[in-house]
Amino acid sequence: MSVLVIAEHDNAQLKAVTLNACAAAKAINDDVHLLVIGTNCGPVVEAASKIAGIQKVLLAEASYYEHQLAEELAPLIASLADQYTHVLAAATSNGKNVLPRAAALHDCQLISEIIKIVDEQTFCRPIYAGNVIATVKSLDSVKFLSIRPTAFDALAADGGSAVVESIGALDALSLSVFDSQTLAKSDRPDLSAADIVVSGGRGLQSSENFELLYTLADKLQAAVGASRAAVDAGFVANDLQVGQTGKVVAPELYIAIGISGAIQHLAGMKESKVIVAINKDEDAPIFQVSDYGLVADLFDVLPELSEKLS
Amino acid sequence: MKILVPVKRVVDYNVKVRPSSDGSNVDLTNVKMSINPFCEIAVEEAVRIKEAGNADEIIVLSIGPSKAQEQLRSSMALGADRAVLIETEEALEPLAVAKCIKAIVDKEQVDLIILGKQSIDGDNNQTGQMLAALCGYAQATFASELAVGEGSVRVTREIDGGLETLELKLPAVVTTDLRLNEPRYAALPNIMKAKKKPLEIIALAELGVDTAARTQLLSVAAPEERKAGVKVASVDELLDKLKNEAKVIS
Numbered sequence: 001m002s003v004l005v006i007a008e009h010d011n012a013q014l015k016a017v018t019l020n021a022c023a024a025a026k027a028i029n030d031d032v033h034l035l036v037i038g039t040n041c042g043p044v045v046e047a048a049s050k051i052a053g054i055q056k057v058l059l060a061e062a063s064y065y066e067h068q069l070a071e072e073l074a075p076l077i078a079s080l081a082d083q084y085t086h087v088l089a090a091a092t093s094n095g096k097n098v099l100p101r102a103a104a105l106h107d108c109q110l111i112s113e114i115i116k117i118v119d120e121q122t123f124c125r126p127i128y129a130g131n132v133i134a135t136v137k138s139l140d141s142v143k144f145l146s147i148r149p150t151a152f153d154a155l156a157a158d159g160g161s162a163v164v165e166s167i168g169a170l171d172a173l174s175l176s177v178f179d180s181q182t183l184a185k186s187d188r189p190d191l192s193a194a195d196i197v198v199s200g201g202r203g204l205q206s207s208e209n210f211e212l213l214y215t216l217a218d219k220l221q222a223a224v225g226a227s228r229a230a231v232d233a234g235f236v237a238n239d240l241q242v243g244q245t246g247k248v249v250a251p252e253l254y255i256a257i258g259i260s261g262a263i264q265h266l267a268g269m270k271e272s273k274v275i276v277a278i279n280k281d282e283d284a285p286i287f288q289v290s291d292y293g294l295v296a297d298l299f300d301v302l303p304e305l306s307e308k309l310s
Numbered sequence: 311m312k313i314l315v316p317v318k319r320v321v322d323y324n325v326k327v328r329p330s331s332d333g334s335n336v337d338l339t340n341v342k343m344s345i346n347p348f349c350e351i352a353v354e355e356a357v358r359i360k361e362a363g364n365a366d367e368i369i370v371l372s373i374g375p376s377k378a379q380e381q382l383r384s385s386m387a388l389g390a391d392r393a394v395l396i397e398t399e400e401a402l403e404p405l406a407v408a409k410c411i412k413a414i415v416d417k418e419q420v421d422l423i424i425l426g427k428q429s430i431d432g433d434n435n436q437t438g439q440m441l442a443a444l445c446g447y448a449q450a451t452f453a454s455e456l457a458v459g460e461g462s463v464r465v466t467r468e469i470d471g472g473l474e475t476l477e478l479k480l481p482a483v484v485t486t487d488l489r490l491n492e493p494r495y496a497a498l499p500n501i502m503k504a505k506k507k508p509l510e511i512i513a514l515a516e517l518g519v520d521t522a523a524r525t526q527l528l529s530v531a532a533p534e535e536r537k538a539g540v541k542v543a544s545v546d547e548l549l550d551k552l553k554n555e556a557k558v559i560s
């Protein structure tokens with residue numbers, strides 16, 4: 001039997017995290033199917049079928065699948081689950097929204113945010129804000145897993161030629177109605193996928209001061225992140241929050257500026273390859289996880305850094 | 311409208327949890343326990359809905375040990391009207407918890423269930439979605455805004471890249487994100503009053519729900535610790551290290 005992966009997309013584009021989820025699936029079984037649920041999602045299907053090593057792409061289209069509503073997607077996923085040993089999705093806000101609902105419909109206990117596959121029924125996942133790693137064995141007939149994208153290297157986006165099979169949509173339940181969406185437009189790299197992340201905290205003091213950080217980020221072609229304190233204070237948008245309850249990132253280089261290093265923040269960035277901290281308090285806990293620490297006032301250092309990178 | 315808020319007793323968010331010496335589970339002896347922060351936000355939201363005249367009653371529910379009565383009392387001090395404890399010393403999985411909550415939903419005929427998005431001990435982020443599935447209700451996870459309408463609620467959700475607004479038919483399930491509200495502090499008179507509010511205790515076995523474990527915890531371990539690195543004295547030294555030692559910028 002094969003492994004099923006739920007594709008993450010917006011009908012126009014297949015999201016890169018899908019490649020990480022597929023990689024986790026391949027680590028379980030070579031025979032991987034990708035399920036695309038959407039509406040008019042031709043480009044997504046095309047990209048899906050090119051992923052290296054995917055055997056089959058299943059496609060279910062209906063107008064009411066457009067906004068990826070959990071009430072509509074979950075029954076379809078649950079109805080297919082019996083044909084698979086495992087059902088996987090990336091632990092994004094979408095995956096976290098849909099997969100538990102599908103698992104419950106199938107009377108299965110999802111294992112969330114796994115970071116390692118020990119064998120086909122045993123998995124590792126962080127708990128308690130990443131202070132502890134649990135090794136968990138699933139006793140369920142079908143194993144539902146959400147995977148932490150940063151823990152699995154992506155499959156190649158091309159080289160494959162999977163067959164595409166259309167499957168029927170299920171009837172709409174219409175329990176919820178999509179009203180609107182506001183997506184932040186940014187020319188910077190995506191936080192979850194960037195090689196370099198520059199994050200700011202309460203130390204930045206205002207949204208105006210974040211301009212200093214944006215200048216540095218642009219010099220480094222980096223994505224911008226933030227601590228919860230900076231988001232709560234309204235300095236930046238909520239989707240930039242890095243941490244236990246925000247995004248988990250693991251770039252090549254993470255620069256934390258004016259961030260103290262609370263465990264909830266560390267949970268989202270301590271897997272980064274190289275960590276730099278800039279903080280005026282030499283005892284700030286962030287220095288305990290930093291490869292390079294600079295004890296200094298960020299308002300002196302940020303302009304100097306940006307200038308010297310020119 | 312009747313609102314149900316499931317609240318969980320968890321390790322306080324300030325505690326740094328460690329594995330027990332035999333690595334079989336985490337060591338929770340003598341650590342401070344609190345109400346899960348996301349559940350506190352859920353209680354606060356329910357209280358605000360009631361204060362705005364849009365709800366008649368708020369029930370808080372916990373599935374857990376006898377001591378979870380503390381968290382139920384603090385929830386009532388924040389403004390919940392009564393509490394139910396489904397008592398068990400076992401730590402149940404989200405699917406089992408969702409089944410227990412559903413039993414109370416059916417019994418109490420509630421219109422809106424507000425849960426936290428995530429418990430900060432297990433970091434599961436599942437129970438609300440599972441409950442919505444079992445009940446066949448609409449769901450909105452990661453709420454940062456909630457408005458009650460006629461037979462519906464309007465919820466703005468935090469999603470990757472921004473915000474999304476949904477209209478849910480009632481009954482519905484909503485899970486809270488950090489930005490939904492800032493919970494109040496309970497005033498002393500309210501803490502006193504909460505001691506007299508009704509708290510019903512039901513033994514888990516009485517509920518007749520299948521809570522058999524679907525997973526087995528094999529072991530827990532501390533993650534690989536990062537070593538603290540070096541302090542650099544200047545921006546020039548930092549850039550030099552990043553270019554020539556770490557080779558992460560060019």
Ligand SMILES: Cc1cc2nc3c(=O)[nH]c(=O)nc-3n(C[C@H](O)[C@H](O)[C@H](O)COP(=O)(O)OP(=O)(O)OC[C@H]3O[C@@H](n4cnc5c(N)ncnc54)[C@H](O)[C@@H]3O)c2cc1C
Nearest residue numbers: 201202203227228229243244245246258259260265280298
């Ligand atoms: C349930 C829950 C979930 C949470 N989830 C998250 C999460 O996902 N992500 C997250 O980040 N937090 C999260 N938190 C919050 C977390 O506990 C901390 O409160 C938060 O991370 C602190 O943010 P901060 O470091 O920006 O602010 P602070 O802790 O206030 O630190 C500010 C730092 O800036 C430094 N500073 C100030 N001025 C300057 C200057 N001029 N130059 C240099 N340095 C300066 C200070 O020395 C200080 O170290 C959560 C908390 C709870 C309870």
Ligand SMILES: Nc1ncnc2c1ncn2[C@@H]1O[C@H](COP(=O)(O)O)[C@@H](O)[C@H]1O
Nearest residue numbers: 316317373425426428429434435436437
């Ligand atoms: N044992 C429990 N008792 C009451 N509510 C719970 C319990 N476990 C989880 N919940 C609810 O479900 C939410 C999400 O928890 P979880 O799915 O474990 O991350 C929590 O914030 C609570 O609202």
